[in-house]
Structures are given as C-alpha cells and as structure tokens.
Amino acid sequence: MQHPTDWEAEARVKGPYDSGQESLEYLTRPGAERPIIKVPDISATLAERGGRYGKFIEHSEISQGLQDVMRNAPNWNKLDVDMRQALTTIVDKIARILNGDPYYDDSWHDIQGYAKLVEDRLLKMKEGQ
Numbered sequence: 001m002q003h004p005t006d007w008e009a010e011a012r013v014k015g016p017y018d019s020g021q022e023s024l025e026y027l028t029r030p031g032a033e034r035p036i037i038k039v040p041d042i043s044a045t046l047a048e049r050g051g052r053y054g055k056f057i058e059h060s061e062i063s064q065g066l067q068d069v070m071r072n073a074p075n076w077n078k079l080d081v082d083m084r085q086a087l088t089t090i091v092d093k094i095a096r097i098l099n100g101d102p103y104y105d106d107s108w109h110d111i112q113g114y115a116k117l118v119e120d121r122l123l124k125m126k127e128g129q
Contacts, residue, residue: 052096052100052101052104053096053099053100053101054096054099054100055099058099059095059096059099059100060095062094062095062098062099063091063092063094063095066091066094066095067088067091070087070088070091082117082118082121083118086114086115086117086118089110089114090111090114090115093107093108093110093111093114094111
C-alpha cells in the first residue's frame with residue numbers, strides 16, 4: 001500500500017506517450033517508467049461544455065440564485081441530506097438548460113434521475129424496508 005506521502009512527488013507531463021496524442025496529460029511519478037494515469041486535456045472538455053451549457057460564470061449566477069431561493073425556503077433545513085443534494089443538483093441542471101442548450105436531452109434525463117433516487121428511498125421507507 002502506498003502512503004499519501006508517496007504521491008506528493010506526482011507531476012503532470014503534457015505531450016505524447018506511446019499514443020501519439022499530444023492533447024493528453026499523463027500523471028507520472030519521478031522515476032516511473034510509464035505514466036500511471038492518462039488524463040484528457042481539460043481545454044477540450046471545457047470548450048465542449050461551454051458550447052453545450054454556455055458561459056460558466058452565467059450558469060453559476062443562475063444556479064446560485066436558484067439555490068439561494070431554495071436555502072431560504074422555510075422547509076430547507078427540514079429536508080434530508082439526499083433531498084437537499086438532489087434539489088441542488090437538479091437546480092444546477094436547470095441552470096444548464098436555461099443558460100445553454102435546452103434541447104440537450106441528457107440534462108432532462110439527469111433531472112429525472114436525481115428525483116428518482118429520492119423517490120425510491122421514500123418508497124422503501126414507506127414500505128418499511
């Protein structure tokens with residue numbers, strides 16, 4: 001087992017390594033023969049997400065505004081932790097829809113999924129499981 005101090009010497013190295021793909025970063029440790037993890041270049045991910053969801057600062061303003069409304073609601077502190085997390089994540093998905101591509105079906109699907117997780121737990125509680 002490696003101790004946390006063994007990982008303090010990690011470094012990110014950009015460039016090709018056996019794959020010829022220069023857009024990858026590799027997580028390495030000094031003296032290691034090969035990278036231990038391939039990490040995609042974050043620039044491509046950010047560009048793709050920005051095209052899909054709009055500017056992050058604008059998304060953040062919408063999301064935080066909606067979250068402020070929720071946190072100030074009378075029952076917010078009465079909610080179970082999974083209920084609060086589901087609503088927070090759902091609001092983040094709503095902000096993506098309002099700021100970006102409203103026709104991206106995955107955002108709508110995700111909203112259903114987070115609500116379903118809470119619903120399933122409540123139904124199990126109701127059944128006494």
